[in-house]
Amino acid sequence: MSWTLFLQHLANGIALGFVFGLVAIGYTLVYGVVKLVNFAHGDIFMMACFFVYYGITLFSFPWWLSFVFAVFLTALLGISIEKVAYKPLRDAPRISSLCSAIGMSFLLENFATVVFGGRQKAFYQPQVLNKTLNIGEIRIQLVTIVTIVVSIAALLFLNYLVYKTKMGLAMRALSHDFDTARLMGINVDRTITFTFAVGSSLAAISAIFWALRYPQIWPFMGVFPGWRAFTAAIIGGVGSIKGAMTGGFLIGMISIMLVAFLPDLAGYRDAFIFMMLVFVLLFRPTGLFGEA
Amino acid sequence: MLEVKDLQVNYGAIRALKGISFKVERGSIVTLIGSNGAGKTTTLKAICGLVKAKAGRIFLNGEEITNKSTNEIVSRKVTMVPEGRRIFPNLTVQENLLVGAFQRKDKDGIKQDMEWVFELFPRLKERINQKGGTLSGGEQQMLAIARALMSKPDLLMLDEPSLGLAPIIVEELFQVIGQIHQEGKTILLIEQNAYAALNIADYGYVLETGQIVLHGTGKELLDNEKVRQAYLGG
Numbered sequence A: 001m002s003w004t005l006f007l008q009h010l011a012n013g014i015a016l017g018f019v020f021g022l023v024a025i026g027y028t029l030v031y032g033v034v035k036l037v038n039f040a041h042g043d044i045f046m047m048a049c050f051f052v053y054y055g056i057t058l059f060s061f062p063w064w065l066s067f068v069f070a071v072f073l074t075a076l077l078g079i080s081i082e083k084v085a086y087k088p089l090r091d092a093p094r095i096s097s098l099c100s101a102i103g104m105s106f107l108l109e110n111f112a113t114v115v116f117g118g119r120q121k122a123f124y125q126p127q128v129l130n131k132t133l134n135i136g137e138i139r140i141q142l143v144t145i146v147t148i149v150v151s152i153a154a155l156l157f158l159n160y161l162v163y164k165t166k167m168g169l170a171m172r173a174l175s176h177d178f179d180t181a182r183l184m185g186i187n188v189d190r191t192i193t194f195t196f197a198v199g200s201s202l203a204a205i206s207a208i209f210w211a212l213r214y215p216q217i218w219p220f221m222g223v224f225p226g227w228r229a230f231t232a233a234i235i236g237g238v239g240s241i242k243g244a245m246t247g248g249f250l251i252g253m254i255s256i257m258l259v260a261f262l263p264d265l266a267g268y269r270d271a272f273i274f275m276m277l278v279f280v281l282l283f284r285p286t287g288l289f290g291e292a
Numbered sequence B: 001m002l003e004v005k006d007l008q009v010n011y012g013a014i015r016a017l018k019g020i021s022f023k024v025e026r027g028s029i030v031t032l033i034g035s036n037g038a039g040k041t042t043t044l045k046a047i048c049g050l051v052k053a054k055a056g057r058i059f060l061n062g063e064e065i066t067n068k069s070t071n072e073i074v075s076r077k078v079t080m081v082p083e084g085r086r087i088f089p090n091l092t093v094q095e096n097l098l099v100g101a102f103q104r105k106d107k108d109g110i111k112q113d114m115e116w117v118f119e120l121f122p123r124l125k126e127r128i129n130q131k132g133g134t135l136s137g138g139e140q141q142m143l144a145i146a147r148a149l150m151s152k153p154d155l156l157m158l159d160e161p162s163l164g165l166a167p168i169i170v171e172e173l174f175q176v177i178g179q180i181h182q183e184g185k186t187i188l189l190i191e192q193n194a195y196a197a198l199n200i201a202d203y204g205y206v207l208e209t210g211q212i213v214l215h216g217t218g219k220e221l222l223d224n225e226k227v228r229q230a231y232l233g234g
Ligand SMILES: Nc1ncnc2c1ncn2[C@@H]1O[C@H](COP(=O)(O)OP(=O)(O)O)[C@@H](O)[C@H]1O
Pocket: B011, B014, B015, B016, B034, B035, B036, B037, B038, B039, B040, B041, B042, B043
């Protein structure tokens, strides 16, 4: 294994790490604010790919417009899911909204199967992004670099939202205490809506980069990325954005490096990921950055 | 300023308030005393719209606010310092204060009020960038009061501010409450520490198992034989 090859894998691992990290942030934000594991999040991820697909095939949008359109539509989808499936259960026992989330996941998967069809569809690959760059001896696909750059931009924006705006302040207050937040005049419903919009948009962004890398889309494509990202969120400590990103990186790296260095074991990728989960939880039950 | 008429609140089968009536005049300090479980917290929560009134009516400056949403009520310049302080432990002192000012848009006013609460509680200023959760109990109570003041309330309601604090801190706290009152705020103070509360209050009500059993000026209640026996240790 040469250095150049290693660096190529490293770049891929980083890009995939961002993809998982952004999805994991969606889980962690929603959990942080409403204490709900949004099991439909992986399916929201899947829906984003179909929004892109139909933006291009049905409405003949240029690909970039279709990407933007999909991010907006996915945010709307996330908001609607909250209104329909979670909001009515906000004061019910935790298990009720959990069941509702699982139901919503099945509903989206089956809706997609019926309406979009169960067969795999090809995700549009823009020519410009398919270029390969040669940096010295290292060959990196342009899409890898774009993934990294856009993800960093999304993270910086998220950081700004959460730590520098009033809405972010409301989210952080809400994550600890609904009633007291209400007493301060925070609009709880609006803040939760906003949280779902942000989490779903991030899922859409990472879904697009995922599909550019693995260009087959189908109704169950969100299941495993969803589980891995959820695992990433737990490894990092649910509720922590930094943690979700770290967990995403660990899982992205394991996925890529296993295939690169131990191709015989590549089939056990998820076993390695879940083993890591077990180890982290054994030594730090709250995850790497989680608070007790 | 505030008038509560025949207020009833139930939690399922539990009748927490069985029809209580009281008044808080503008510019006064009124206290509601009573032992654990008497319904004091429930009264405040009902005024803030955090629990629903089963019957009865609540008026603020003549306008009915019964069962309005908390958001609507706090936007009418009513605020509460909840029992157990409930500061946001994950936010800094400054952020806690900014959450208190959440509905305000007047940036300059917010800045001025922040200076003002730092004058009232200089210790908070020293800890401005510290997380709320790292403060001592007394400091957290000060932060909770300061946070409530940041909303620029006309009516400030305090739920057992002295709970769990050392006597010397309690004394300091009541001094500041007096100071806040002198700056023109109307105060509804809930306490188990009847002595301190009645001393500072213009008028007091005694709550027992969801009913008001006695009322009078602070001095009258301090001299009342029943109050002395039940709440002041004879
Ligand atoms: N969320 C609740 N669910 C059921 N019962 C409650 C709840 N909150 C308070 N109670 C009951 O209502 C009564 C009054 O409680 P509370 O208003 O908290 O009293 P206080 O503040 O005077 O100690 C008590 O009997 C208490 O057990």
